[in-house]
Amino acid sequence: MKNFFSKLGAYLSAVGEEAKKVSWPDRRELLDSSVVVIVFIVILSVTTLVYDTGIRKFIDVTVPSSSGQAQQQVQQ
Numbered sequence: 585m586k587n588f589f590s591k592l593g594a595y596l597s598a599v600g601e602e603a604k605k606v607s608w609p610d611r612r613e614l615l616d617s618s619v620v621v622i623v624f625i626v627i628l629s630v631t632t633l634v635y636d637t638g639i640r641k642f643i644d645v646t647v648p649s650s651s652g653q654a655q656q657q658v659q660q
Contacts, residue, residue, distance in 0.1 A: 609617065
């Protein structure tokens with residue numbers, strides 16, 4: 585068990601050393617990246633909405649609904 589904790593301590597120490605070597609973005613880079621991600625998400629959401637709406641309307645036109653058939657039978 586002592587071996588486990590010594591290995592864990594060495595691992596966490598190495599992780600800390602590597603984290604110091606990382607080139608972290610400054611505030612401006614972080615803001616720019618966040619804006620790009622948010623704009624991409626909005627574009628993807630709108631694209632998905634347009635395709636979903638188009639497919640739904642296409643299915644409504646091409647596939648008769650069961651309620652429509654029931655209404656036709658009642659009218660006849």
